[in-house]
Structure formats: structure tokens, C-alpha cells
Amino acid sequence: MSTGNVIHRFFDTSPISPSGKYLALFRFPYNDHSPEPGDNGEVILVNIKTGNEKVIAKTKGWEFQLGANVQWGASDKELYFNDVDTSTWKGFAVKMNPFTRETIRMASTVFMVSPNGKKLATYNLEKSIFAQVGYGVIIPKEINKKNIGLVDDDGIIITDIATNTSKLVASVKQIYENTKPSIKVENPDNYEYYCFQVKWNPQGTRLLTTIQWTPSGTYNRNRAVITMLPDGSDIRTAISSEQWSKGGHHVNWAADGEHLTMNLNVNDKSGLEIISVKYDGTDLKTIYSPGSGHPSSNPKKSNYIITDAYAGEMPTKAGFAPIRLINLANQTETTIAGADLPEIKNFEFRVDAHPAWDKTGRYVVFNGTYNGTRSVYMADLKKLLKAK
Numbered sequence: 001m002s003t004g005n006v007i008h009r010f011f012d013t014s015p016i017s018p019s020g021k022y023l024a025l026f027r028f029p030y031n032d033h034s035p036e037p038g039d040n041g042e043v044i045l046v047n048i049k050t051g052n053e054k055v056i057a058k059t060k061g062w063e064f065q066l067g068a069n070v071q072w073g074a075s076d077k078e079l080y081f082n083d084v085d086t087s088t089w090k091g092f093a094v095k096m097n098p099f100t101r102e103t104i105r106m107a108s109t110v111f112m113v114s115p116n117g118k119k120l121a122t123y124n125l126e127k128s129i130f131a132q133v134g135y136g137v138i139i140p141k142e143i144n145k146k147n148i149g150l151v152d153d154d155g156i157i158i159t160d161i162a163t164n165t166s167k168l169v170a171s172v173k174q175i176y177e178n179t180k181p182s183i184k185v186e187n188p189d190n191y192e193y194y195c196f197q198v199k200w201n202p203q204g205t206r207l208l209t210t211i212q213w214t215p216s217g218t219y220n221r222n223r224a225v226i227t228m229l230p231d232g233s234d235i236r237t238a239i240s241s242e243q244w245s246k247g248g249h250h251v252n253w254a255a256d257g258e259h260l261t262m263n264l265n266v267n268d269k270s271g272l273e274i275i276s277v278k279y280d281g282t283d284l285k286t287i288y289s290p291g292s293g294h295p296s297s298n299p300k301k302s303n304y305i306i307t308d309a310y311a312g313e314m315p316t317k318a319g320f321a322p323i324r325l326i327n328l329a330n331q332t333e334t335t336i337a338g339a340d341l342p343e344i345k346n347f348e349f350r351v352d353a354h355p356a357w358d359k360t361g362r363y364v365v366f367n368g369t370y371n372g373t374r375s376v377y378m379a380d381l382k383k384l385l386k387a388k
Helices: 172-180
Strands: 022-027 042-049 052-057 079-085 090-096 103-105 117-121 155-161 165-171 192-200 207-215 222-228 236-239 250-254 259-264 273-278 286-287 306-309 322-327 332-339 361-372 373-380
Touching: 022 373, 052 079, 052 090, 079 361, 090 155, 103 322, 117 192, 155 172, 155 192, 165 172, 192 250, 207 250, 222 250, 222 259, 236 250, 236 273, 322 361, 332 361, 332 373
Parallel strands: none
Antiparallel strands: 022 042, 042 052, 079 090, 090 103, 117 155, 155 165, 192 207, 207 222, 222 236, 250 259, 259 273, 273 286, 306 322, 322 332, 361 373
């Protein structure tokens, strides 16, 4: 669909517009070094029918895994992405009409727009680099301070789009103190604490995040999956750090909005399984094995999951990373495509396929490369998606 150093965002949002007519993508200015504060990337609009594309904005608010977190709102006239004000070195979200180029500066950054397009959810994207490189915005290192201990000025932020007002609904300290089951440790002031990623469930009624704590001066991170209501109440631990420490990655909401999916090691065997767990940590079960990549549930036919694999993890005969369509009812899978992903030589610059369903559950968009450059592909799975 597009080539030339471009990506779509992530496996939990589709770059396909609400009307199904357009793709919203991000183009990197380079691939050979880490983002420099103030460097511009490009927001790209692609006409799916004609293939025509245009640069609709430039932005300084990006990293190498998710770009500028470009994603759609309630209609084709509402597109969101992050930017950075270089006079203050503060990140912020932009709401843009991609056709008129009219923009509004939002009160916070954006990690994920709510399903109804009325709210933005985010965490501290400037400090995201301390949790894991690739997902936030870049500001000068000398002014970006680490979180030491249980900070109460950092956490999950919700912005009401209509009023353009934001609120810290759950601080790191509140999450630590209130989540059930408890995640408390001895001497928490000896750790760096961060939230990392935040996601709406498909119904817009609950959020998930991961909270990370690392002994100061080390890289020995601990992580737990946390869920809460959009106002920051009813905080629950869905996956504990003890469960995660056995091996796991890439949590997401299931289609029902009550359960989550994740790659997790839940037995004594090597490798990961795709598991399902309720938002409060109960009802944990394996739904498919082996797990890999970035699993997400079809929004219309929840017995189907799409996922991928890292470069070299389970290559096809041609050496590509498989885009795996999994039928949970039959416990079978089909490789719908192979993504040409370069060997991972530097974790920051890796190319992940990040396959994502569109809202109709028919199309999947994923990243890859073409002639050696980052590219975006789109697959029509209508013939493969059988009735339940």
C-alpha cells in the first residue's frame, strides 16, 4: 500500500479510516540512528482505492516502533498524532482534519483514542523511553528526569476531546497502593516506576496499562498488567510480575472487553502460549499454542486471532516472518502472508509487522519491507474468515 520508510502504528489500532477509504501512516526521516530532539517525521494519507498518497503534516513527536502514534478518531475528519513543542520541550497531541489541514493542539499526548472517538488515553510519553525505547516522544536527555519511587505526578491521563481538558486519573502511586492483588514490594523508593502503554477495551469501558519497576541503576525490570475503569477506579492486577517473569509479552484486550490476551509462559515447557485472562486476573487459560508476536482478536469473529512473529523467530520456507491467522474454535492456523523483516541487529530499529484488524474484521494491515525499505501491506481475509 505504501513504501519508503513508512509504518502503520501498532497491533491494537487500524490505520484504515472509519469510512474505509484511507490509510494514515508515518514516515521516518532516517533509520540509521536514534531520533534527535526536534527532528521531523511525516504523517502520510493514502487513498486505498487509487494508491495516491500525500504528506499532510510534519511532526517532532515520534520514536521508531510506533512513529507518532498516528490514528483515527470518530470520523475521517479526525486524525490524531503526537508532536513536541520545542520552545518548552513538551509533547502534545494534534487533532487534524486531514483534508482541510485544520489542527487543534490537545491538552495531552495520545497513545490510544477511545473507540467512540471522544477521549484520548496516554501515559508520560516523554518518559516512555525509560521504560522501553520506541513508543513515545523524544526530548533532550538533560531535561528528561527519571521517576524515583512512587511518584504522584505521573501515570494514566485521560483527555476529554470536546472540552480539550485532561486529568491524571491514576498516578503511579495510586496504582501501586490500590491495585488488587497487591504489587507492593519492600523499599519501593529504591525503584524507578513507570507506566508503559495504555489501551481502551473495544467497548471503551475499561483501560489496561503495564506498570514497570526497576531497581535504580539497573535494567532488571519487573512488570505487571493493570486494568481500571476510565476514571481510575477499580484498579486490578490482571497479570502479576511473578507470572510475567517466566516469559511473556504483548498484552491486548479481547473482543469481549472483559478478557485480555497475551503471550505468556504458563507451564514448564519452553516457549510461550497465547493466553486469555479476565481483567481482574481470574479465569486465566491457554487458548492457543505456540504464541508469538502481537496477537489480537477479530472484532467481529472472536474465534479468530491474527498475530505475527519476530524476524527469524519462526520463518516461513522463504525466510519471511509469518502473519498467522489462528482459528481458536478449530485450533488451527493459516499463514496468510510473509513479512520480510530484517534481521534484528539493534532492538531500537527493528521492524515489527504489528498486524492489525480493521473495525469490520475483514482487513489486516501489517508492516514489512519492500526492496529494503519499510513498507505497509494490506490483506483482505474475507475468503479465509468462515462463519463460527
